[in-house]
Amino acid sequence: MRTDRPLTDLRPGATAVVASLTADPGLRQRLEALGLRPGQPVQMLRRGWWSGPLHVRVGMTELMMRRRDAACVALAA
Amino acid sequence: MNTIALLGMPNTGKSTLFNQLTGSHAQIGNWPGLTVDLMQAQLRIDGQTLQLVDLPGIYDLRGHSDDEAVVRRFLEATPVDLVLVVLNASQLDRQLRLALQVQQLQLPAVVVLNMADEARRFGVSIDSETLSRELGLPVVLMSAKYGRGLAAVQQAVRQRLQTSSSNDPRPEPEPAPVPVPVQQLEARLAAREAELEPAQAALLEAAVQLPAQWRDRWTRRLDAVLLHPLLGLPLFFAAMALIFQLIYAIGVPIQEGLGALLDAIGKQLIQPLLTPLPTFLQGFLLEGLWQGLGTVAAFLPVIALFFLAMGVVEDSGYLSRAAYLMDAFMERLGLDGRSFVLSLMGFGCNVPAILGTRVMRDRGLRLLSMLVIPFSLCSARLNVFLFMAAAFFPARQGALVIFGLYLMSFVAAVLTALVFKGRFPSSEPLVLELPPYRLPTLPQVLSRAWAEVKHFWFWSRRFIIFGVVAVWLLNNLPLGVEPASSLSLSGRLGTLLAPVLDPIGINPNLTVALLFGFIAKEIVLGGLAVIYGQADPVALGQAIAADVSWPQAVSFMLFTLLYTPCLSTVAVIRSESKQLGFTALSVGWSLLLAWLTSLVFFQGVRLLG
Numbered sequence: 001m002r003t004d005r006p007l008t009d010l011r012p013g014a015t016a017v018v019a020s021l022t023a024d025p026g027l028r029q030r031l032e033a034l035g036l037r038p039g040q041p042v043q044m045l046r047r048g049w050w051s052g053p054l055h056v057r058v059g060m061t062e063l064m065m066r067r068r069d070a071a072c073v074a075l076a077a
Numbered sequence: 078m079n080t081i082a083l084l085g086m087p088n089t090g091k092s093t094l095f096n097q098l099t100g101s102h103a104q105i106g107n108w109p110g111l112t113v114d115l116m117q118a119q120l121r122i123d124g125q126t127l128q129l130v131d132l133p134g135i136y137d138l139r140g141h142s143d144d145e146a147v148v149r150r151f152l153e154a155t156p157v158d159l160v161l162v163v164l165n166a167s168q169l170d171r172q173l174r175l176a177l178q179v180q181q182l183q184l185p186a187v188v189v190l191n192m193a194d195e196a197r198r199f200g201v202s203i204d205s206e207t208l209s210r211e212l213g214l215p216v217v218l219m220s221a222k223y224g225r226g227l228a229a230v231q232q233a234v235r236q237r238l239q240t241s242s243s244n245d246p247r248p249e250p251e252p253a254p255v256p257v258p259v260q261q262l263e264a265r266l267a268a269r270e271a272e273l274e275p276a277q278a279a280l281l282e283a284a285v286q287l288p289a290q291w292r293d294r295w296t297r298r299l300d301a302v303l304l305h306p307l308l309g310l311p312l313f314f315a316a317m318a319l320i321f322q323l324i325y326a327i328g329v330p331i332q333e334g335l336g337a338l339l340d341a342i343g344k345q346l347i348q349p350l351l352t353p354l355p356t357f358l359q360g361f362l363l364e365g366l367w368q369g370l371g372t373v374a375a376f377l378p379v380i381a382l383f384f385l386a387m388g389v390v391e392d393s394g395y396l397s398r399a400a401y402l403m404d405a406f407m408e409r410l411g412l413d414g415r416s417f418v419l420s421l422m423g424f425g426c427n428v429p430a431i432l433g434t435r436v437m438r439d440r441g442l443r444l445l446s447m448l449v450i451p452f453s454l455c456s457a458r459l460n461v462f463l464f465m466a467a468a469f470f471p472a473r474q475g476a477l478v479i480f481g482l483y484l485m486s487f488v489a490a491v492l493t494a495l496v497f498k499g500r501f502p503s504s505e506p507l508v509l510e511l512p513p514y515r516l517p518t519l520p521q522v523l524s525r526a527w528a529e530v531k532h533f534w535f536w537s538r539r540f541i542i543f544g545v546v547a548v549w550l551l552n553n554l555p556l557g558v559e560p561a562s563s564l565s566l567s568g569r570l571g572t573l574l575a576p577v578l579d580p581i582g583i584n585p586n587l588t589v590a591l592l593f594g595f596i597a598k599e600i601v602l603g604g605l606a607v608i609y610g611q612a613d614p615v616a617l618g619q620a621i622a623a624d625v626s627w628p629q630a631v632s633f634m635l636f637t638l639l640y641t642p643c644l645s646t647v648a649v650i651r652s653e654s655k656q657l658g659f660t661a662l663s664v665g666w667s668l669l670l671a672w673l674t675s676l677v678f679f680q681g682v683r684l685l686g
């Protein structure tokens with residue numbers, strides 16, 4: 001088994017489970033309120049060009065997020 | 078009076094429900110201890126008058142954003158009789174948390190599961206009775222947008238407010254007490270934070286069935302095209318261009334007809350009525366007030382169409398896609414996708430767009446956005462440009478001029494961001510929801526556009542009347558001078574400013590219009606109508622064209638585009654930034670940019686021949 005990898009590594013179409021969040025409290029709270037909580041499966045829908053934002057789906061919610069912020073989300077291997 | 082508050086996450090339909098419950102007689106309310114205004118309105122149920130307050134959308138009662146702080150302060154300062162917790166039924170998997178927080182605070186509450194239509198469409202099924210039992214709060218499923226379930230909500234409110242008097246068979250978790258503000262809100266929530274997660278999971282397990290697979294095929298397919306890495310942006314700009322084309326194609330003929338009609342009314346009906354009055358007063362009423370107001374009123378159809386189109390785009394969910402598409406570019410300007418969307422809204426009116434920067438927490442990002450937004454070519458400026466373009470250019474070229482001005486508006490915004498991004502650095506995270514695509518309903522869009530136009534008219538009328546009257550007086554005082562001649566007050570003002578404005582081709586007549594345009598761009602046209610003594614748009618255009626060359630006209634338009642949009646914008650920048658220095662920077666920079674751009678253009682054309 002590999003160790004945790006960041007959400008930014010997820011390929012379009014792939015799904016993985018959130019392992020932990022390493023964001024500061026403000027961002028962490030926002031991410032959790034939007035459904036990105038440990039144990040939740042998250043799917044990568046598309047990645048913007050030119051290091052643009054990511055389009056992901058978690059539960060019944062679709063989100064766009066910058067890569068810098070997505071890097072705070074660790075996925076279970 | 079009983080107070081009911083609407084509380085919920087952003088975009089769950091609180092405002093829609095608010096309008097459905099109250100009709101749209103909302104007013105802005107001031108609340109003690111809150112720096113922001115909340116929408117409130119009175120609501121009658123069973124002959125009882127209640128007050129309904131729409132709170133800002135929040136994710137978490139313990140959250141760190143300004144809006145979340147506002148809601149906390151509201152609950153701590155105001156005794157509410159009932160909280161309507163509005164949740165998106167299709168997203169209960171994460172939104173139930175908020176209802177649980179309200180429950181932890183033991184606030185009297187009714188849980189409204191809105192967007193029941195979407196929940197059904199996406200395959201989410203909800204057993205609201207079980208949910209209500211487990212939660213210990215009444216739960217109502219509804220679709221605010223389509224007015225479905227409204228009666229049930231009213232019924233639940235009624236029951237909830239009367240629990241003390243009626244003998245409800247169901248035992249209430251709280252005996253309905255005289256409402257008191259929430260005490261120790263944060264401490265109480267913090268103590269029970271750990272319970273939220275398991276409690277939400279248990280509720281979902283007991284009462285909600287989520288689909289095994291995402292069902293919204295429409296959104297999926299549309300996104301595949303509209304968010305396409307190559308096609309996405311061109312499609313977006315093409316869509317915007319098409320919308321603008323449509324607005325002009327429909328709006329401009331209506332505007333011309335209306336202008337001619339109002340002019341005829343002035344000449345045929347009002348003039349004869351005024352003949353008994355002294356000449357000075359006659360001129361003041363007809364050439365000052367009537368012509369000024371008429372010229373602006375004629376543009377209302379274009380504005381209505383504009384807001385209609387904006388409403389459709391906003392409700393459809395395409396705007397958040399625009400944020401996604403533009404974010405990479407905006408990031409390099411020190412801004413983000415939201416700044417782009419706000420600038421886009423600024424094309425309607427800058428003031429709400431600047432207020433919209435409240436969603437940003439990072440001060441640098443917020444200030445930089447506020448610096449950029451005023452360059453969005455708002456509908457008031459559009460009036461001036463449509464008019465000038467029609468007066469100076471044949472239709473095809475005129476369209477190009479307008480397009481060029483839109484382009485210039487973008488260039489100015491980008492340039493401003495590049496110049497100032499070092500001074501206003503930011504590192505705000507950007508995580509936004511992309512809602513499913515939605516079809517706006519006709520009544521919804523119409524009532525929105527109607528409200529906007531009403532707002533525009535009521536709000537700008539004051540300025541217009543004041544401005545137009547002042548322009549007329551400047552032109553006609555001191556008594557007995559040839560109107561607008563070099564001896565009149567406006568002529569002298571023009572002479573005074575000539576050293577600055579001559580090099581950019583702005584003559585004394587145009588100077589007066591520009592000066593008043595500082596108050597509001599709506600006055601520019603009304604002012605020109607007064608200065609040239611013509612209300613009918615065509616005749617006015619001819620009069621100006623006889624006085625001014627086309628490079629002068631374009632220079633005037635460029636200046637109008639770039640300098641301070643209006644006093645209201647300045648006021649709102651001041652109140653939102655809470656910094657006089659920043660406000661001065663915004664005004665000063667835009668004036669400088671306007672002057673330099675006009676100078677380069679006007680002198681360039683002269684050099685070229």
Ligand SMILES: Nc1nc2c(ncn2[C@@H]2O[C@H](COP(=O)(O)OP(=O)(O)OP(=O)(O)O)[C@@H](O)[C@H]2O)c(=O)[nH]1
Nearest residue numbers: 087088089090091092093134192195220221222392
């Ligand atoms: N499908 C569907 N859409 C709805 C319903 N109610 C509201 N909407 C749409 O949801 C979007 C958001 O509605 P608003 O009323 O602006 O939401 P809000 O909660 O006031 O949003 P904020 O002001 O951002 O907090 C709009 O596009 C509405 O048309 C509903 O019952 N069904």
